[in-house]
Amino acid sequence: MTLTLTVPPRTDADRLTGLPVAVIGAGPVGLAAAAHLLERGLDVVVYEAGPTVGTSVRAWGHTRLFSPWQYVIDPAAQRLLEATGWEAPRAASLPTGQDLVDTYLAPLAATPQLAPVIRYGTRVEAVSRQGMDRTRSTGRADTPFLLRLHTADGVTDITARAVVDTSGTYTSPNPLTAAGLAPAADLGDRVVHALPDVLGADRARFSGKRVLVVGAGHSAANTLIKLASLAKTAPGTEVLWAVRNAGTARLGADAADGLAARGQLGSTVHGLVESGQLQQIASYEIDDVRADGDQVTVTGRRAGEPFAVTVDVIVNATGFRPDLDMLREIRLGLDDIVEAPRALAPLIDPNLHSCGSVPPHGVAELAHPEPNFFIAGMKSYGRAPTFLLLTGYEQVRSIAAELAGDHTAARQLELVLPETGVCSTDIGGSSCCTTPPATATPAAEDAACCTPLDSATGNTSCCTN
């Protein structure tokens, strides 16, 4: 139902004149959005909650990407960088998250065009329309957006003509329980965020401990391999692995995986299970997690029977979900299941696309009932785990063209993506990548899937969950 005001507010389009486009988040896609908007001659301001550029990427900075440099640099960003004398890294080499920040994001944020428009330490708490909650319709498109900002100095409201939300999902992990709810009790540091630096900064947290990794994706695999490596030198380290389903086909079908690199990641983890270095707890539905002295006890069901396990620390590698709270006053058109824009969801729903084979897409798929409001980047995929930076860069190219009034360019998709995706699901018990599509090139497959395990360091690349 739509409510209409009897006395409509001001509706003159002039209210938007001179206002910038607000970009939420200075991650790779937020910065790319700013670069495309500036190239189109639009004013932009980027609000970043963290103290620096790429705050979320830094958090998993020790992890190597599965995409080489040639697939993680946005073209408009590259044009800004090259004007400063910057040279692109070797196209085929694989950066870590920290390399991505140091070699690409930090220099990009320091360019004379971007440096003045990024506001660090500024969390966007809420987005609305000036004087209009979500129930008001008349003149909505001509009414400035209102963003509530939280900084060290307090709370301020600012206005914008359009909003691009590229705030990612890294800071909102899925909860541990099968019901999708947070455990009832506060567990403190007994539960660790996905992708801890097991062999580096976080080593002491895991050395000699009984550790439970929860999750069936590549983040879980990455952590499990590093924990198994740690266990060789840190006596008493015990590694358990809980997965909700009977199998772990998301980690590839071992030797049957047509993508050798990902198959190696999967077969390494399965080999660790077979050799007893990891204890797998399959078909485990977690109902609750409670503190138990210094330890933590997980309770749930296996094959309908009660099952409990007590450990020192849990790594939550169950994936991520979008934080939609700050968009409460915005009219969103989200899919019921994936929480991605409705037209995009069928293209990425992990229940339907076991390999994340996502066609390039732009404003047509990203539009919401709210005019001039877009969610892009990792957050646009909602709960689907298959986002690729290249896809995000094409999204923001299209959005910038649309906001500049170039509706034709906005709908002319310029990106040719690999047909293979990033991860697979347990649907059907196998990975669709076991039979790579005829059109996918080896380079495209490499970019889309995981890279070989470095047996010396335990380093692998990894997918988003």
Ligand SMILES: Cc1cc2nc3c(=O)[nH]c(=O)nc-3n(C[C@H](O)[C@H](O)[C@H](O)COP(=O)(O)OP(=O)(O)OC[C@H]3O[C@@H](n4cnc5c(N)ncnc54)[C@H](O)[C@@H]3O)c2cc1C
């Ligand atoms: C371990 C790992 C490996 C990956 N490897 C690859 C790969 O090889 N290839 C690939 O294509 N993709 C990869 N991805 C997926 C994806 O490309 C990355 O997650 C990427 O960082 C997403 O970029 P983003 O800009 O959308 O979001 P993010 O990088 O998450 O950036 C979002 C930014 O928004 C800020 N923010 C959050 N909330 C607010 C707020 N309310 N107000 C203001 N700022 C806010 C955050 O601090 C952050 O800086 C990987 C992901 C992970 C986790």
